[in-house]
Amino acid sequence: MEKILIIDDSPVQASFLKSLLAPDYEIAVANTAEAGLEQAKIGDYSLILLDVIMPGMDGFELLKKLQEEVVLLHTPVILITSLNDIQNEERGLTLGAVDYITKPFHPAIVRARVHTHIKLYQYRTQIERDATVDQLTGVANRRRYDTISSRRWQDAVRLGIPFSICMFDIDKFKVYNDTFGHPAGDKVIKAVAETASSMLRRNTDFFARYGGEEFVALILGGEGKADFDHMKKIRQAVEALRIPHNPEVSQWVTVSIGGITVIPGPEAAYDTYLKMADTMLYDAKRFGRNRVVWSSERMEQWREK
16 A cells, blocks of 8 residues: 655644545654654655645745655655645745645545556656566666665765675576577576575665676675675575586586675775675686685685585
8 A cells, every 4th residue: 555644734634634545545644844854754655745834844845855855856745735826836846846736625636636646656666666677587687786786885884884795697607598598598597586686685685687697796784704604505595496507517507606795994996896706706717616705804715615
């Protein structure tokens, strides 16, 4: 059920709006602008109904603050007010409101407009999701990775916590494609992605298809040895799928994994450590494939097998 936040200093009007919409939506209410702003940041709402005339911070000022928050930038806001002149309506729409409802309003009109904007929000959200998901595997695509890697790196710098970058590659994948064909190769890519992503379940874990038969995982807040051990389990899980390979190169489809854990400082560059993770992947292949090679935050190196 979609969630709507009503921000209105009048308990009577807020209660009335809630009664209109509650049968179809999950409704939350805030009776001050300040409370509404805090609630909006954490509530994952599909729509905000905002009263304009409130004591202290009015609806226009709150709307500007909502638009400044990255997490709320695309959350639609409908202004509800007794200010029915063109200048205030124009001001509200210019500030980013998607609609402007004047009092007294008809309940059917409110429901219809809310329904319309919820549908538009759902449609836009789906379009945005499709643009950031790899169509073959269902995991995040390279575009999504570019966005998330930057955010997670900044979080690690700000919090001073470990950050792990991990590169995966399906071993001898070109040989597999040449032997079994590209449709079979696509099934292998999908199986590997499903297996690896299912084993990265924390909110701070991130997994994406980097390109072709390569994947990347980001882990925020883990310790190097623990992340290394977890990647070994993922490598073993892929091997345990028992997908037959070309017997001249391997009995089963396997992956090589290279990673690095670092506690980044303010001057540290993400791309520098991404290249180091890629070097660890190269070493995993150089040492015989189907293994994990890792460098810790203390520049220790662990090698499987």
